[in-house]
Amino acid sequence: MSRLNVAVIGAGSIAASHMRAYQATPDAALVGVYDIRPERTREVAEAHSIRAFDSLDDLLADPTIDAVSVCTWNDSHAEIAAKALRAGKHVLVEKPLSKTVAEAEALAAAAADSDRVLQVGFVRRFSSNARVLKTFIDAGELGEIYYARATNLRRIGNPGGWFADSARSGGGPLIDIGVHVLDLCWFMMGCPRPVTVSGVTDSRLGNRANITSLERYKVADYDPDLSDVEDLATALIRFENGSSLLLETSYSLHATDDRLEVAVFGDRGGAELEPELRIVAEKHDTVLNISPQVDFATFDFEEGFDNEIAAFVATCLGEAPLIAPVEHGVEMMRMLTAIYESAALGHEISLA
Ligand SMILES: NC(=O)c1ccc[n+]([C@@H]2O[C@H](COP(=O)([O-])OP(=O)(O)OC[C@H]3O[C@@H](n4cnc5c(N)ncnc54)[C@H](O)[C@@H]3O)[C@@H](O)[C@H]2O)c1
Structure with missing residues (x-):
């Protein structure tokens, strides 16, 4: 074919x-x-x-x-x-x-x-900034990654409709937008096995349909009265190899701005993938902030989808390896559902 x-x-x-x-x-x-x-x-x-x-x-x-x-x-x-x-x-x-x-x-x-x-x-695994950073990590430039921070905060960002209906979505910002930054960090960390998860969710602000001063994305079947999902989720995940990850994500939050941050920290160097690709190194007793020169140093929606779909087509045609296999999706669902479970129970969950 x-x-x-x-x-x-x-x-x-x-x-x-x-x-x-x-x-x-x-x-x-x-x-x-x-x-x-x-x-x-x-x-x-x-x-x-x-x-x-x-x-x-x-x-x-x-x-x-x-x-x-x-x-x-x-x-x-x-x-x-x-x-x-x-x-x-x-x-x-x-x-x-x-x-x-x-x-x-x-x-x-x-x-x-x-x-x-x-x-x-x-x-987001397929965007240029992620591909470049993964090359650096795989070459050992950051050493062993022992900590990661994943932040995807929207202040007025509940799309409403099915996104705000847990029966169809499974949850709010955590399963919708938190998943992107959690996955990016986890992928850069080498997909370590999660062992414990401590999560907190809150749903005090709802979809904030009253706000008229800021533009927002509304899904086609937007309903201002519908929202039974969380508007904030935070989590600490510990992994089998001793590394840990801190996540925070929201649809609604009294914050001064939206915030997207993806950062990984190793024992030889560190990196920020969002808001912009930058690598931190140490040379000759000096700290270096390095800005790789790539066309898309920050995630670009169109480029991301072009690359993701080109990779899918190439994999189907037997010309490229599979970068996002089902096992990764299953492990991500274990982490996401454990965060919800931990938040509901009010204590840490063991996945070991
Ligand atoms: N990767 C990304 O960056 C990204 C961005 C946005 C959405 N998404 C994901 O894409 C999916 C769709 O989101 P969207 O924003 O396009 O939502 P949407 O509401 O705009 O579109 C969803 C469409 O699916 C249809 N649909 C629902 N159930 C169906 C079924 N069983 N069979 C056939 N059609 C069905 C609906 O009628 C609707 O037209 C979600 O899972 C969302 O998480 C991913």
């Missing part, structure tokens, strides 16, 4: 980034789409000159489709991805892998029984 025929399942906002990236990848052809809302399926199909499918089963039964992107709400990721694998399709499934660990493990079992590719949508 020299060209991959791809269809997208779930035709909302992130599906647009997937579709744009597939259409920009010479080795892929975007051929179809399906959404539970028929009018959205038709609209998107017309806009991209691709086939509109009336059902998931019809799409998966089409032998001309080689691969799918799963861009639905979090509650259906694992089930649709497993079904697609069983139908012989390669799968790129958006983050988070699932809502629960049990769903993630069932998908991992389906992936183990299949000879198809299952890539988890940890898009």
